[in-house]
Structure formats: C-alpha cells, structure tokens
Amino acid sequence: MFVMNEVTPVFEARNIVKTYANHIALDNVSISVPPQSIFGLLGPNGAGKTSLIRIINQITAPDSGEILINGEKLKRKHIEDIGYLPEERGLYKKMKIGEQAIYLAQLKGMSRNEARTELKKWFIKFEIESWWNKKVEDLSKGMAQKIQFITTIIHRPKLLILDEPFSGFDPINANLIKNEIMELRDNGATIILSTHNMESVEEICDDMALINKSKKILGGKVKEVKESFSKNQYKIEFKGNMVSFANAVWGGWEMIEKEELSKNHFMVQVKLNEKMELNNFLKGLLDAVEVISFNKVALSMNEIFIKMVKENSDTQNVSEK
Amino acid sequence: MSKIGLIIKREYLSRVSKKSFLLMTVLGPILMVGFMVGAIFLGKQEDKSLNILIHDDTYVVSKPFKPTEQFNLMVFDTTGTKNLDDAKESFKNDESLDLLLYLPETIVEMNNGSGHLYFKEAPSTKTRMYLERLVNESIEKLKLKELNVSLDTYMRLKNKVSLKAIDYKSGKESNVKVKAFVGMAFGVSTFMFIFMYGTLVMKGVIEEKSSRIVEVIVSSVKPFELMMGKIIGIMFVGLTQFAVWIILSSIFGSIAMGMIDSEFYSAANQSPEVIAGMSNVQANIINTLLEINWVLLIGLFFFYFIGGYLLYGALMAAIGAAVDNETDSQQFMVPITAPLMFSYLIVILSIDNPNSPVLFWCSQIPFTSPVVMLARAAMGSEGLWWQIITSMLLLIVTFIATTWLAGKIYRTGILMHGKKITWQELWKWIKYKG
Structure with missing residues (x-):
C-alpha cells in the first residue's frame, strides 16, 4: 500500500x-x-x-x-x-x-x-x-x-x-x-x-x-533560502597587496566582490568551494596579508530579493537580445 | 438565504432606507397632485372679473359691446376728442383697470388687422380669445351691412363640418388623440423609470468599484451574481417606489379632487349650459378612456419596464464597471441612451401619426420597444397581438444577450483601475475566457 x-x-x-x-x-x-x-x-x-x-x-x-x-x-x-x-x-x-x-x-x-x-x-x-x-x-x-x-x-x-x-x-x-x-x-x-x-x-x-x-x-x-545565499561566503578586510592575496591560496575559492578602501587596504567577499576547509583557507591568508576582520556573510531577505530580481532581469534581457 | 438573495436584500434595503428615497417616494405624488391642483386653480382663477377699458378709433366696432359679469367693458371716449395716449394715461392712473383694448381705424379695412391689448398683468388665453371673438363678430356684422348681406344668409354660408372617427367593427366613436396621450404617458413613464433606475445601477457599480470593496465581495460571490443581485435589488426599489406612488397619488388625488369639487363645481352649477357643453367633451374622453384595455396596458407596463430595465440596467452596469468615475462614463452613456431618447421622441411624434411604419419597427426593436410598444398598445390597432408577442420575445432574448455581454465586461472591468478604457478594450474583455 x-x-x-x-x-x-x-x-x-x-x-x-x-x-x-x-x-x-x-x-x-x-x-x-x-x-x-x-x-x-x-x-x-x-x-x-x-x-x-x-x-x-x-x-x-x-x-x-x-x-x-x-x-x-x-x-x-x-x-x-x-x-x-x-x-x-x-x-x-x-x-x-x-x-x-x-x-x-x-x-x-x-x-x-x-x-x-x-x-x-x-x-x-x-x-x-x-x-x-x-x-x-x-x-x-x-x-x-x-x-x-x-x-x-x-x-x-x-x-x-x-x-x-x-x-x-x-x-x-x-x-x-x-x-x-x-x-x-x-x-x-x-x-x-x-x-x-x-x-x-x-x-x-x-x-x-x-x-x-x-x-x-x-x-x-525562508531559513534555507537565506542559508543557501550565504553558504560558504565570507567578507574579509585586509591590508597588503591584492596580488599576494589572490595567490595566497591556490584554487578552491572564488572572489565575488572586491573594494579598495584605501591604498593597500581592501574589503573582499569570497565564496569557498565545498572541498575547501575554512581553516586551511585562513591559514594561507594569514601568511600573505594582514587580516583585519573576517565575517560570515548573511544576506537579508531584502538583499536576496533585490539580487535575484536584478539577476533574473539581466539574464532575461540578455536572452531577449 | 442564498448569496444572490443577500445581495438583493442589501441593495434593496440600503436604498429604501435612505432619507432621499423616502422623501422622493412621499413627495413625488404630493408634487404631482400639487401641480395638477395648481393647474386647475390657475385655470379657475380666470373667473375673477376684469375691468377692461376700450379705446376705439373706429367708434363703431365697440358699439355693440356689452359688459358681462366677468368682463366689465367700458368705452373710454365716445366724443372723439381724446387719443390713445390719453387712454393710456387714464389706464395707468386708474388702478381698478385691468386691461386696455385698443382698436385702430385700420382694423375694419383688412381681413386680418390687429388691435392691441395693453395689460398690467398678462391676460389669460381665454380672455384674449373672448375679446378677439367679440371684435371679430362686431366687424363681421359691420361688413355684412356694408355688403348688404343679411345675417340670416351669412349664418347659412358659414359651415362648421367635423369628422367623427368611428371604429367600423364596434361602431363606436373613438378619440385617437386621447388614446395617444395615454400611450405617451405610459411610454414616457417607462422611459423615465428605465433611465432613472438604470443610472442608479451604474452609480452603484461605480461606488463599489471606486471604494474598492468589490474585490472582497467577488472573492465570496461570482461577479455575475453581484451584478445581477444589484440589478434585481434596484429593480425592486423601482417597483416599490412605483407602487407607493400609485397608492399615494390616488389617495392624494381623491382628496384634492374632493376639495376642488366642493369649491368650484358648486359655482359652475349656476350655468347649466356650460355643464352641458363640457360634459359632451368629457363624455367623449371618458368613453375613449373606457375603451382602453387598462389591465393589458398595466400588465404590459410592468413587463416592458422590467424587460427594458434589465436590458439597459445590464448595459449601465457594464459601463459602471468599465470606468473609474461618473465623469468618464459619458462617452459610453451617449450611444446607449441614444435609442432610449429616440424612442421617447418617436412616442411624442406618434400622436399625429399612430400607424407609421417607424412606429411599428420601433415597437419591435428591443432597444426602443419598451417605450414605443406601450404607446401603441394604448392606441390599439388591428393585429397588435402578434406584434406584442414578437416584441416581447425579442426583448427577452435581447436582455439575456446584453446581460451575458455585460457580465463579461463587468467581470474584468470591476478590478481594473486607472486605465483609460476604449471600445476596443471592452471588446477585448468580452473575448477573455474564464
């Protein structure tokens, strides 16, 4: 039955x-x-x-x-x-x-x-x-x-x-x-x-x-949606060279956003792959640049809404063209 | 109670309990009877006696004039030493004088000369006609003398032939004019009622739409039920008002007639000739009125009022649903009310030509038949029966069709805000599914 x-x-x-x-x-x-x-x-x-x-x-x-x-x-x-x-x-x-x-x-x-x-x-x-x-x-x-x-x-x-x-x-x-x-x-x-x-x-x-x-x-x-949007994403503020940051850890992550706050002072958002361990990633970074802050990204529903609608409209516009 | 029953009840009670409805329902018949009584009073008031000063430049025309109880005729100057200005002066100074009749010399020379009647208060038609007749008779007599024709010969020459319209089947004399007036009264009443209550439907729909309650309601009942509930509810308001008007008018009317009877007809009793003369005309009218099939006419009135109202009410509901406010409704109102206006005109013209083909066709076309067929039914004619039946069937079929059509427009329109609606747009709505 x-x-x-x-x-x-x-x-x-x-x-x-x-x-x-x-x-x-x-x-x-x-x-x-x-x-x-x-x-x-x-x-x-x-x-x-x-x-x-x-x-x-x-x-x-x-x-x-x-x-x-x-x-x-x-x-x-x-x-x-x-x-x-x-x-x-x-x-x-x-x-x-x-x-x-x-x-x-x-x-x-x-x-x-x-x-x-x-x-x-x-x-x-x-x-x-x-x-x-x-x-x-x-x-x-x-x-x-x-x-x-x-x-x-x-x-x-x-x-x-x-x-x-x-x-x-x-x-x-x-x-x-x-x-x-x-x-x-x-x-x-x-x-x-x-x-x-x-x-x-x-x-x-x-x-x-x-x-x-x-x-x-x-x-x-709602919880899962929020989770999926911030999964494995982190915001990092550091002082040092952008090139050394990018080469600090080889593979297993990607940079989503970067912002130069002042000379040799950056705020970046990264997303780690499933296989990349957070601690290993951090260890690599600490050798290359001076980490000022490190935070897990938590998008609000408002941000998710705007992000999704924007992205959706962009892809649609592209496909329409 | 079924949902449509609830809607009908609300539409009915919310209107019947309004102060303006009570006022209209009670005041309507009072005003109507009041106007009628007023008109009779005005007519009777002419009976007050008038002092009429005559200035006659011909000297001869006014000679045979004799004062009567009502018209106190006084010749101003018999010596020939005073002129019109003097007459005017004394007319002005003497307050007891009501009219000044001036007959110029030329009045006898032509067949259509004209005199003057100076007034302080405008004379009634009756007074003017009396004086005209007096002057004409006097001039005629003078001319007879001049032409050497005896009065006797003249009277024999003067003909007054009249034709009596007689129905060859019943052999009875029939006064088509009276019937046409009755028909017109009925036709105009349906016109007024259809227009009045149709507009109420439209206003009701606009109110629901603009107050935004409609979406809540259509989540409980089908839009079509809401529309029909409103149309039927308002129809009952109309029937109630009509019934109350008939009852109150007959009560007020009989009270008023009683008062008039005792005041005026007692005075009229003194001159039996007048009564005899009047009753001849009255008898003719009463006979004609008795010939009319009132039961049929009233039955038809209800049928055509309801049928016509359903037809136009549905269309008005659709207009109400399509627009955002009453000012926007004008563009759609005009084509819909045009046939109604047209039928109103046709009925008025029908008095002179009760058997015209236009009248026939308009009594069959459902958009005009509610008004026109009533007028025709009152006049009565050969083979009207099958015409009434086809006209009724056409009306039923058409109001079902317009209601269906209106339902489609209504359903989409009531939830549409802030959009300028065109005829093409309406056509699109009709084609929407589901």
Whole structure:
C-alpha cells in the first residue's frame, strides 16, 4: 500500500499558466504551502502575484494548471474556507460598520446570528465596540483597515490570503496585526502573505516563493533560502597587496566582490568551494596579508530579493537580445 | 438565504432606507397632485372679473359691446376728442383697470388687422380669445351691412363640418388623440423609470468599484451574481417606489379632487349650459378612456419596464464597471441612451401619426420597444397581438444577450483601475475566457 510520508499541503498550485490578451501573467508557476505555516509570496510589482491570488480566490480562472486545497481540486465550495484581504481594499462608505461586517460574513456562509456573536467578540478584542453603529466615512484609514482584517478572518478560514496586510497601519497596529497573524497560524490556519515588507517576511514567514516576470525564480523554507545565499561566503578586510592575496591560496575559492578602501587596504567577499576547509583557507591568508576582520556573510531577505530580481532581469534581457 | 438573495436584500434595503428615497417616494405624488391642483386653480382663477377699458378709433366696432359679469367693458371716449395716449394715461392712473383694448381705424379695412391689448398683468388665453371673438363678430356684422348681406344668409354660408372617427367593427366613436396621450404617458413613464433606475445601477457599480470593496465581495460571490443581485435589488426599489406612488397619488388625488369639487363645481352649477357643453367633451374622453384595455396596458407596463430595465440596467452596469468615475462614463452613456431618447421622441411624434411604419419597427426593436410598444398598445390597432408577442420575445432574448455581454465586461472591468478604457478594450474583455 502507498504510504504518504509527507503531509498534504493545505494549498498547492501546479503549473499555473494565465495569459491576458497580449501578455503572460503567470508562466508555469507551482507553489506548495504546508499546513499551519505562513507562506511569503514575494515579487516586484506586476510580477503576477495578484493574478495568482485572484486565481486562488476563483475571481479568475487559470488557462491551464490546477489548484488543490487540502489535496482536493479547487471548487466553488472552497470559498468559505478561504479568507482574502486584497491589496486594493475598501468598504461601503455609507453603510454602518456592524451591518456591513455581518453582510460580508454572511457572504462567506455564516448565519446572521453566528456572524453577530463572532464579530462582537472581535470588536471587543480590538477595543472598537463603539464603532458598531458608525459609518465607514467617519473612520480613519487605519480604523477601516482593522475592520477589513476582522471581516477577512471572521469565518475562521483554513486558508488566509493577505495582500499587503500591514500597509496603512501605524507601527503599533502593524504589530498588533502581526501578532494576530501568528496566533491564527498557531491555532491552525495556513496563511499566504504577499508583501513588499521583507522584514516581516524574515520575522514571520516559514516558507516563501519569489515570482518575477510571471515566473517563480526562488522558493523554499525562508531559513534555507537565506542559508543557501550565504553558504560558504565570507567578507574579509585586509591590508597588503591584492596580488599576494589572490595567490595566497591556490584554487578552491572564488572572489565575488572586491573594494579598495584605501591604498593597500581592501574589503573582499569570497565564496569557498565545498572541498575547501575554512581553516586551511585562513591559514594561507594569514601568511600573505594582514587580516583585519573576517565575517560570515548573511544576506537579508531584502538583499536576496533585490539580487535575484536584478539577476533574473539581466539574464532575461540578455536572452531577449 | 442564498448569496444572490443577500445581495438583493442589501441593495434593496440600503436604498429604501435612505432619507432621499423616502422623501422622493412621499413627495413625488404630493408634487404631482400639487401641480395638477395648481393647474386647475390657475385655470379657475380666470373667473375673477376684469375691468377692461376700450379705446376705439373706429367708434363703431365697440358699439355693440356689452359688459358681462366677468368682463366689465367700458368705452373710454365716445366724443372723439381724446387719443390713445390719453387712454393710456387714464389706464395707468386708474388702478381698478385691468386691461386696455385698443382698436385702430385700420382694423375694419383688412381681413386680418390687429388691435392691441395693453395689460398690467398678462391676460389669460381665454380672455384674449373672448375679446378677439367679440371684435371679430362686431366687424363681421359691420361688413355684412356694408355688403348688404343679411345675417340670416351669412349664418347659412358659414359651415362648421367635423369628422367623427368611428371604429367600423364596434361602431363606436373613438378619440385617437386621447388614446395617444395615454400611450405617451405610459411610454414616457417607462422611459423615465428605465433611465432613472438604470443610472442608479451604474452609480452603484461605480461606488463599489471606486471604494474598492468589490474585490472582497467577488472573492465570496461570482461577479455575475453581484451584478445581477444589484440589478434585481434596484429593480425592486423601482417597483416599490412605483407602487407607493400609485397608492399615494390616488389617495392624494381623491382628496384634492374632493376639495376642488366642493369649491368650484358648486359655482359652475349656476350655468347649466356650460355643464352641458363640457360634459359632451368629457363624455367623449371618458368613453375613449373606457375603451382602453387598462389591465393589458398595466400588465404590459410592468413587463416592458422590467424587460427594458434589465436590458439597459445590464448595459449601465457594464459601463459602471468599465470606468473609474461618473465623469468618464459619458462617452459610453451617449450611444446607449441614444435609442432610449429616440424612442421617447418617436412616442411624442406618434400622436399625429399612430400607424407609421417607424412606429411599428420601433415597437419591435428591443432597444426602443419598451417605450414605443406601450404607446401603441394604448392606441390599439388591428393585429397588435402578434406584434406584442414578437416584441416581447425579442426583448427577452435581447436582455439575456446584453446581460451575458455585460457580465463579461463587468467581470474584468470591476478590478481594473486607472486605465483609460476604449471600445476596443471592452471588446477585448468580452473575448477573455474564464
């Protein structure tokens, strides 16, 4: 008998292709989100993130490829299992907040009474009970964002899709939302987070995928991705001759960057091969130049993002030429 | 409750509970009845008596004039020593004088001479016509004398032939004008309702799009459900308003009529001739009105209002989805409202020519039929039945088609921001799959 040794992902996109009249929005994109995790969906503007998110929400359909929710093909009924906070979000300006929240919850399949009870709890938790009978036009942007967040999660969705959830919040409220997101994950929800805020990706995301120009160019566990980018890379500051530095150790490493800080004073970044031992490399260097500092390179998600997108665009430009 | 039911309910309740809706719904019939009552009051007010000063340069024309209860005619100068300026002077100084009638010498020489009527407050048409008739009769009599023709001979010469339009089947006299007016009223009402509520649909869609709530909603319901929910919800708002208007208008109307009856008709009772004369015309109108198949007409009104509204409502929803704000909607509104405007004009012109082929075709084409067919149905004609049926079928098929088309534009448009939309762009959206 076939035994599953891996957990079924809560969400899986397989070879999604979506084209509009004259451009490709998604080109064979596959991602997989394990249960109870926070998944960072990253990419520059216009990369195709929103297209993918709209396909998951069944606002549009892919040209080919399939979406699985808990191993099941995406169907209309899954709408009630998904909570979606779009980047372009708003509320009915003239409608009372309480009524509006109940209406949105009902559209997600909740009964009126259930919606009211649940909403009251959240309004108390966020200390906004007094807003129930106010209209949205009387609220500030940050206040409206809170309501939108509540209406996204009110029906306890198993899969939450949050597109730039922190935009429009002050640092205090952004933190409140961040904690709320992590609590939701700890309580069993799976979250897809699309954001340009790389700091928050490092902080709360377990997995990530980077989409650029409609293709997925990077993906995996956030820790592993970071590790792979800084693996065997070191920054060395030294005084001495560049030629003697280059000849100090013969083979087994390569220089990635070099910068002359002043005369006979350099900062270089090197990458060691698998076989090269760090200590041996260092020993060789110490005989040739005066080492001032020696550090392991740790790229931030922000640097990885910029590096990958730049490189990807460069290679594409070359191949296009 | 199904999701589309929830949307319909929200669209309906959010509009019906608005203060402006309540105001319009209650004030509408009050204003309508108020205008009608006002018009009747104005008409009746002419009955106040007028003091009319006459300056007659011919001396003879005004001779047979006799003051009546309503028109107190006074000849200014019988001696021939005073001129028009003197007459004007005393007209100016004497506040009790309402009008000054000036008859120049030339008035008797030609067949179409003209006198002057100076006023302080503009005279009613009725007053002017009365005075014209008086002057004409007097001149005619003078000319008869001059030509040596007896009044008796003259009366025998003067003919007044009228033609009665009689339906050869029923043998009844029929007043096509009255029917055409009824038809026009119905046609214009559908036009107004379709236009009013169609615009509401468009505004609603623009509101959802510009407030950016639409993406949240279409992640819960299909865009098509949202569009249909809105269109149907607003249709019920229209039907509610219409029903309330009919009920309130008939209540206010009967109250107002009761008041008018007691005030004016008691006075009119004094002259039985007037009543006899009036009731002849009235009887004709009432007979004609009774001939109209009201049940059919009201049934048709609802059908064509709903059909026409669904057709135009869907198109307006598509426009709302395509643009970012109301000002941008103009370029798309014009071609869509043009047939509606055209049908409105056609109906007004139909009064003079109820059987023109243009009218026939416009009553079949679904973009004009909701307005035009109602007008034709009120006038009634041979073989209208099959025409009504084909027109209804065409309307149904067309609104299904426009709704389908609008759904495609709507689906793409509502999520599109900050892009200048052209007709080519819309065509592209229609062709998108999935």
